[in-house]
Amino acid sequence: MDSLFFFLASLTLLCALMVVLSKNPVHSVLFLIITFFTISGHYVLLNAQFLAVVNIIVYAGAIMVLFLFVIMFLNMSKAGDKIKTSTISKFAGAIAGGMMFVVLVAALKDATIAGLNPETYNSQAGMVENLGYVLFTEYLLPFELASVLFLVAMVGAVMIGKKEQGESHF
Amino acid sequence: MESVDLLYKAIYILVIFGITLLIATYSTYFERKIAAFIQDRVGPNRAGPAGLLQPLADAGKLFFKEDFIPTKANKALFILGPGVAMLVATMSSAVIPFGDMLIIGGREVYLQAIEVNIGVLYIFGVVSLGVYGLMIGGWASNNKYSLLGAIRAASQAISYELAMGLSLIAVLMMTGSLSLREIAEQQAGFNWNIWYQPLGFLIFLVCAFAETNRTPFDLPESEAELIGGYHTEYGSMKLGMYLFAEYINIFVVSAVMSTLYFGAYNFPFMENLRQAISDPVLANNVVTIIGVVAMFIKIFLFIFFFMWVRWTLPRFRYDQLMKLGWNILIPLSILNILLTAAGILLKDYLF
Numbered sequence: 419m420d421s422l423f424f425f426l427a428s429l430t431l432l433c434a435l436m437v438v439l440s441k442n443p444v445h446s447v448l449f450l451i452i453t454f455f456t457i458s459g460h461y462v463l464l465n466a467q468f469l470a471v472v473n474i475i476v477y478a479g480a481i482m483v484l485f486l487f488v489i490m491f492l493n494m495s496k497a498g499d500k501i502k503t504s505t506i507s508k509f510a511g512a513i514a515g516g517m518m519f520v521v522l523v524a525a526l527k528d529a530t531i532a533g534l535n536p537e538t539y540n541s542q543a544g545m546v547e548n549l550g551y552v553l554f555t556e557y558l559l560p561f562e563l564a565s566v567l568f569l570v571a572m573v574g575a576v577m578i579g580k581k582e583q584g585e586s587h588f
Numbered sequence: 589m590e591s592v593d594l595l596y597k598a599i600y601i602l603v604i605f606g607i608t609l610l611i612a613t614y615s616t617y618f619e620r621k622i623a624a625f626i627q628d629r630v631g632p633n634r635a636g637p638a639g640l641l642q643p644l645a646d647a648g649k650l651f652f653k654e655d656f657i658p659t660k661a662n663k664a665l666f667i668l669g670p671g672v673a674m675l676v677a678t679m680s681s682a683v684i685p686f687g688d689m690l691i692i693g694g695r696e697v698y699l700q701a702i703e704v705n706i707g708v709l710y711i712f713g714v715v716s717l718g719v720y721g722l723m724i725g726g727w728a729s730n731n732k733y734s735l736l737g738a739i740r741a742a743s744q745a746i747s748y749e750l751a752m753g754l755s756l757i758a759v760l761m762m763t764g765s766l767s768l769r770e771i772a773e774q775q776a777g778f779n780w781n782i783w784y785q786p787l788g789f790l791i792f793l794v795c796a797f798a799e800t801n802r803t804p805f806d807l808p809e810s811e812a813e814l815i816g817g818y819h820t821e822y823g824s825m826k827l828g829m830y831l832f833a834e835y836i837n838i839f840v841v842s843a844v845m846s847t848l849y850f851g852a853y854n855f856p857f858m859e860n861l862r863q864a865i866s867d868p869v870l871a872n873n874v875v876t877i878i879g880v881v882a883m884f885i886k887i888f889l890f891i892f893f894f895m896w897v898r899w900t901l902p903r904f905r906y907d908q909l910m911k912l913g914w915n916i917l918i919p920l921s922i923l924n925i926l927l928t929a930a931g932i933l934l935k936d937y938l939f
Contacts, residue, residue, distance in 0.1 A: 444665070444727060451720070471709045479716025480746060483723070487742050490727045490735060546706055546766055 423463060430456040443489045447482060454478045466544030592695065601682075601701050608681055611891075612835040613643045619835075619895050626899040650828040658821050662728040669725025670822070670829035676721060677836035680714040683707040684843045685769045687853045687880035691869050699853075699880065700769060707768035708756060711844055712749075715799055718837065719745040722801075722808060725830070726818035737817030740906065741808035744798055747913040748805075752795035754921035755788045758928040759848055772852035777859060780851035784931075787924045789849045791917055796845060798913070800837045803898040807906055842890035843883075850886050853879030 433456060436449040454477045461470035542548055553561050617632065617639065624631025632639035657666055684707075687699030704710060719742050726738025759781060763771045775781055782789050798805040809817030816822075819830045846852060858875050865871035904912070 442662075444662075448665075448724070467704060467706050468709070471706050471713050475709065475713040475716055479713055480749070483716075483719055483742050483746060486720075486723055486727075487739060490723070490739065 423460075426456050426459045426463070430460070443492075444486070447486050447489055450485075451478050451482050454482070461544075464544060465541055466549075468546040468549055469544060593697075596692075596695075596697050597701070600697075600699065604681055604686065604701060605678065608678060608836055608839060611839050611887075612832055613647070615835040615838065615891060615895075616646065616831070617643050618891075619898075622892070622895045623899045626896075647828065650825045653824040655824040655826070656821075658730060660730045661821065662730065665724050665728035666821075667826070669721055669728055670826045670833070671721075672724060673718070673721025673833040674829045674836075676714055676718045677833040677840065680711050680840045681843065683710050683768055684840070684847055685772045685852055686843070686883055688876045689872065690876050691872055698769075699876070703767065703769050706766045708760065708766045708771070708848075711768075711840075712753060712756065715752075715841075716745070716749055718799070718833075721830070721833065722818045725822065726808075729818075729821035731821050733814045733816075734818050734820045737808045737814050737820070740814075741801065741818060744801075744805065744807060744909065744913075747910060748795045748798035748917070751791055751913060751917035751921050752799065754918065755791040755795065755924060756848070758785055758788045758921070758924050761925070761928050761932060768847055768852075772847055772854070775851040775854050777854060778851070778856040780849065780854070782849045782851075785849060785924075785928070787920065787927070789845075791921045791924065792845065792849070794912075794917060796841045797894070797897070798909075800841055800894075801834060802838065802894055804901045804904050805909060806903060807909060810903055838891055838894050839887065842887045842894070845890055846883060846886035853883045855879060855882040 430453055433449045433453040437446045437453065440446050440449060454473060458470040458473045458478075461467070461473060540548075620642070621631045621639070623629075632642040635641040635645040657663055682701045683704060685698075685700040690697045690699060722741040723738045726734040726741070729735075759771070760766065762781065762784060763774050765771060765774075771781075797803075801808050807817075808814075809819065811817070814820070819827055822830060853876070855878065858879065861878070862871045862875050865874060
């Protein structure tokens with residue numbers, strides 16, 4: 419089981435790196451999809467099958483299709499058309515990344531690794547029945563608030579996408 | 589799991605894989621025969637008796653054609669596209685219960701490759717991945733028509749997934765389980781879900797046509813306006829893989845529809861048959877085997893229905909397709925959810 423975890427983890431990191439490093443945006447998106455799959459693999463290792471499959475349906479199945487859709491429309495990968503990065507944005511990226519690193523180190527400095535506690539450990543916690551039960555009892559308010567958030571986002575998208583009054587110019 | 593169980597599982601998975609490929613192969617033959625019947629022709633009749641070897645001849649032809657890759661195409665993704673389409677198509681039959689339990693030498697063998705408590709979601713996830721093969725192939729071809737086909741495929745798949753998911757929710761509200769085996773077991777005898785979910789089934793059926801890119805929703809490959817759609821640049825067995833994946837998808841979607849709405853391996857009077865045979869082990873095995881036959885009969889009827897529709901109905905226009913998906917099917921499936929909820933609540937008061 420340990421070796422499987424390390425294999426999956428290294429694959430996840432490799433694919434996530436390739437998302438950033440590959441020159442072709444379509445390749446980046448495809449690597450991101452593989453990253454979602456490996457993360458789903460981690461969920462399965464944690465016995466959270468519902469989360470694993472929902473991760474694939476929502477991210478790999480819907481959101482990334484739209485990403486791919488948009489990037490294919492933009493069609494940025496003309497041969498020899500290298501995207502140049504200016505020195506200033508390189509500096510800005512290095513500073514932002516360095517600060518993120520400092521924050522992460524500061525946050526994780528005092529953290530301890532929580533060991534396995536056999537008394538409170540429930541291997542069935544990730545099963546869909548238990549998850550649904552917890553969502554509708556303990557976390558009912560955050561759950562409903564999240565749905566309101568989605569509704570607001572949907573209304574916003576409809577507002578932006580709505581046809582404006584008057585002559586259309588397309 | 590013991591090694592004997594693993595062996596049974598391995599054999600079962602290989603058998604299902606083989607049956608999937610066999611059915612997909614012969615779907616091409618029956619598609620042409622049914623088309624010929626509907627159009628009052630004879631159809632393929634040269635290779636073998638009644639043309640039965642036609643699929644083999646087709647496969648041989650596809651294998652020996654020149655394997656062509658356009659110069660400006662993205663080579664890696666061009667090869668990956670058909671592979672992804674095929675892989676995703678063959679993945680989904682893993683959770684479908686093709687039969688109940690067989691008792692072999694005192695050992696219970698379930699006729700299902702993997703039993704997970706989220707089977708329905710697994711199918712849904714795999715179906716939503718099916719569009720990647722089309723999109724990758726269509727984009728990598730570096731051809732405007734292919735790209736248009738790929739984009740049509742993507743937007744169509746996303747639009748119809750919503751209505752499909754919503755119509756599934758009504759079934760899940762009734763069964764209270766995401767496991768396909770439990771859903772199948774709850775429909776014992778003639779107590780099929782179709783009697784309670786006729787509207788949900790209709791929505792699911794329409795969405796299934798759209799998801800498998802079949803006429804009247806085969807816009808991604810409409811030859812009249814897009815040459816060949818996403819597979820314009822493909823030839824040889826790569827094209828064959830795309831076409832093959834489409835037939836596998838039809839088989840899988842038919843199996844899912846039979847499982848969710850038409851009682852899976854259950855058939856009328858199965859309990860009477862079980863009681864009529866005195867030996868319980870023999871009774872169980874006979875009922876299970878007849879159940880498997882019933883399941884495949886249902887699947888074949890659905891496959892026939894797919895072909896019947898293809899050669900009867902004309903193609904939708906693209907804006908009509910989008911309007912049907914977003915303005916008609918989604919509100920209808922939400923209405924179906926409300927009706928189902930009301931039915932479940934009222935059942936306790938009325939009966």
